[in-house]
Amino acid sequence: MRVGLYPGTFDPITLGHIDIIRRAAALVDRLVIGVAINRDKGPLFTLEERVAMIEEACKGFSDEIDTEIVVHPFENLLIDCAHDVGAQVIVRGLRAVADFEYEYQMVGMNRVLDSSVETVFLMAEARHQAIASKLVKEIARLDGDVSNFVTPPVQKALLSKLGKS
Template identity: 80%
Template sequence: MRIGLYPGTFDPITLGHIDIIRRAAVLVDRLVIGVAINRDKGPLFRLEERVAMIEAECAKLSEETGTEIVAHPFENLLIHCAHDVGAQIIVRGLRAVADFEYEFQMVGMNRALDTQIETVFLMADAQHQAIASKLVKEICRLQGDVSKFVTPAVNDRLLEKLA
């Protein structure tokens, strides 16, 4: 069984994330969405809220793709999380060249920790390349319309949270 791990904070999950999840799901038999507990980033949504949004959005994708997709919170090293869930592949989404520089360093460090786990990069679809959770939150906080960047359910959660 091929198990992939797609890590992130998903605060909140965006259409860009969903695009990567949909495309990664066809590469593996089971896709684990690693929801990072990153206290340094000061997430808007609590861990339980982020997991619930991911589970709701991924239920549809799992049906579409026939791939099991599950959310898995983690607070340890990414490579340790990969071991915990039995992943052989780490999936990373790239939006721009700037993302690649950071991700390139991460791959080098992860390979030094475990040469058996491969990292696969998926380029964000052109229509989703500008989407970043941080910017979505900022636009919404300033009362801008983020409905082009998130699903209706996530949009509602953002509006509730920032009301």
């Protein structure tokens, strides 16, 4: 069984993330969406809220694509998380060249830690390349329309969290 791990903070999950999840799920038998706890980033949403939003956004994918999708919170090294879930492949989404420079360093470090785990990069669809959770939160904070960047339930949760609903 080919297991892939798509890690991220997902604060909140965006249409760009969902695009990568759909396409990554087509490449593996089981896709684990690793939700990084990462207290240093100071996420807007709690871990439980992020997990629930991801599960809501992905329900039905498993049947459509015939791939098991599991949400798995983690706080350890990414390579250790890959071991924990039995992943042979780490999936990373790329939006721009700047993403590649950071990801290139991460791949190098992960290869030193365990060269048997491969990293695969998927480019976001063109219409999703500008979407970043950080920017979505900023747009929502400033009363902008985020409906082109997140699902309706995520938009509702975001506006509620910011006291804008």
